[in-house]
Amino acid sequence: MAAARDLRATETTEPGGGDAIELAKRHLIQPWPYAGSVGAEARALIGEGDGIYITDNTGKRLIDGPAGMWCVNVGHRREELAKVMYDQAMALSYNTPWYTMNAPSAELAMRIAGHAPGDLSHVFYTTGGSSAVETALRFMQFYNNVRGRPEKKLILSRGGAYHGSTYLSASLNGRPRDRDWMDGADELVIKLSSPDPFRRPQGMSLAAFTDFLVEQFRDTVARVGADRIGAFVGEPVQASGGVVVPPDGYLGRIREICRDNDILYVSDEVVTGFGRLGHVFASGDVFGIDPDMITFAKGVTSGYFPLGGVIISERLLEELRRSNHPDAMFGHGLTYTSHPVGCAVALKNLDLLEESVLAHTQAVAPYFQAQLKTLEELPLVGEVRGVGLMGCVECVADRESKDPLQLDKDVGKRIDAHCHELGLLVRPLINMCVMSPPLIITREQIDDMVAILREGISRTMDDLRREGVWQG
Template identity: 70%
Template sequence: MAAKREFDDFNDNTPAGVDAMAEKHLVQPWPVSGSIGAEARGFIESGEGIYVTDHTGRRLIDGPAGMWCVNVGHRNKELAQVMHDQAMALSYNSPWYTTNQPSAVLAKRLAGLAPEGLGHVFYTTGGSSAVETALRFMQFYNNVKGRPEKKMIVSREGGYHGSTYLSASLNGRPRDHDWMDSAREQILKLSCPNPFRRSAGMTEAEFTDFLVAEFRALIEKVGADKIGAFIGEPIMASGGVIVPPEGYWPRMRALCTEFDILFIMDEVVTAFGRLGHVFAADEAFGVKPDMITFAKGVTSGYFPLGGVMIASRLFEELRQSNHNDAMFAHGLTYSSHPIGCAVALKNLDILEEGLLDYAQSISGHFQSRLKALEDLPLVGEVRGRGLMAGIECVADHVSNNPLTLDLEVGKRIDKHCQELGLLVRPLINMCVMSPPLTISIAQIDEMADILRKSIVITQDELVREGLWKG
């Protein structure tokens, strides 16, 4: 009875009551030990189009599109109807011994949209499990081929690939590993391909040469017979929207082909319209990977779904091996979920019926309006592509050092943006934006204006507090 009385104290569904319930019982993602299990975060009540509304009734442009995912916007009636209809027809089936229609239809459709040769898909529940699946498949593939030592995985500093054990081990942000264990013995790291941080006096072409030479040297040092896969985001999203230099991707792909290393492109963020294409690997970067991981925008965040596109040749090789009884002992309860796959099919309809073309048509204006923020003293660089962009703040424009005295500058900017009607995603000394693809030119202008005002307010605040000379 005592436990029941405790929960009865928290049945108030007002904003204050929800805050109390969250602080008492909800463990938030990425908490710090000082507030873990006792934290309430900003309460969002509703969303519509490119906007969300908080508990005070304040309407905010959803600058991050949830978390890079609400590509067709909030409260899309077509997606909501599909969810209802599919749930009423078939809410779930076990993928261990049955198949549903939406998953098979979606698989065929994705195979037709993916780069040539990627004719198979394994469904997961999100980006982390998609990356985990790709890596587990690499291990299985090499085991069956009699290469049990070919298992090392190459990732990059600054990258982000997930929160499950193996996917998180790939992450290249130091704070991700400060207090968490990881499979360090299986991971090799290359330099972050960030042109803004290249050595003084080095051209972008020379920087590309350096990055490619670094990868080749690593392969030669460790041995190609030990390296199973290389994985990278086309554009590093959570790392601050890092766009690699020209020519980087085709040359990295060529090295993987030369040394028989599986090339995995992590398109959890960049697929399904963020760069104006269903998949960006070939269309935007000119490469055909062995595997592509995806999630987020595949359902526009309306249902948890992810997956891995896998080259058909890899399955052909496995079927021709001498180990016909070797089992890929990997799967998820919600693989091939009928509701998720049905939503993804309708989401693709919306994208292909004009939204992809529209996103491409407005991306130039989006990039140019944000790029203009570089005239502000606090802004070191604005970078991006398609409908994703990052603003990096620096202490000065000579050294381009980040603001070491105030690593909360991104949160400061976000706070002022929210006061003016915009939600952004703060990342230490950076802010990133990836709005719904449905955003209008006028709304892009409003977003850019709010960002400018918020950065100016932050500049004045830092000078006043003695944290920055300006």
């Protein structure tokens, strides 16, 4: 059976021959391509998944270190989710959300609201994280237009942030390589400093760094004017920025400034939601904040079906209902809003999380963090950081300067290549390796993952020394 499944991963799908790799090179445009290879590129071909493992087209079994893309939270090949997908598709595969609705979407909205902090009690569904953030921002614009404040539209974001790939959501991104060759709505966005303790100025205490971030936020509001700023959008943990965990108390203090200045606080939980930190949402249960909106996607269906959404405060909706413009229309929606199959899968996924996966994550996360931390023994590693089942290994040329630029810029890819050979897929980010495995991972599997990562980093150190790139 295994041989047959491996064959299916590369079998011909086009008359005249050619396996999936060749077909990709001829016809498939990959996401985030370089101009020199766009439309002519093939990437690692994955044939199947099972639990925390995936199998590539050569038959090599790999630990799925990134859980797909932060999303396969309950693991691959969960029959419960596959069955629900089939059953719902056979009952109702689609309905137009413009003038009809379906039962799974209403039940899921109720259950999501039950886990959300504060008065976040209403859900608008999207197809993923980018469209969820886009929806939150368009809602902010609509909200302020209805309330007679058309000038209150600017958005505060931060360095290191990642919020999506649609035009407005991508405009918030704070990683330079995301915007080097792309346009954005720069006139609407103000970027603040990343809350990255590892990159704080040398000699500055953590408390002083936190004060600096808060005062920068407060000064920006005062300088620009609260009457012009509509929203702050922030990830509780900056995921694609390198698993940046903010200093204690920082998010709560930012929340207070937003509340005092009538600035909507949008907590982007596309990554941290649905179990990644051991709770359905991290905003309240981990960081003690009650945002005005929470965006979610990825883990809501464990990646089995594209679904995302925004949870919106009852207060905001009540203010709209009381406004002098009852006929004002929120002219926003998607063909696949409230998709019945996606919502049915999300309901079963939430069952699995509530039954055992959240508790397991809370139990195993401290061990995951402790084992990853042992990698700081390696001289190439500047810092290991993380929370829940999110972790990042940041490599530096030397620990005193924390300079990553003297290293080969593809050091993360070098480590990933070695780890792939050894049986682990990691998420390389220039000089960093990010790990966010399926939440069902066991202690023994964590040991395997960390042992492979240690060997992959060690082999990379040998490569860099041999090539004269690094002398550590």
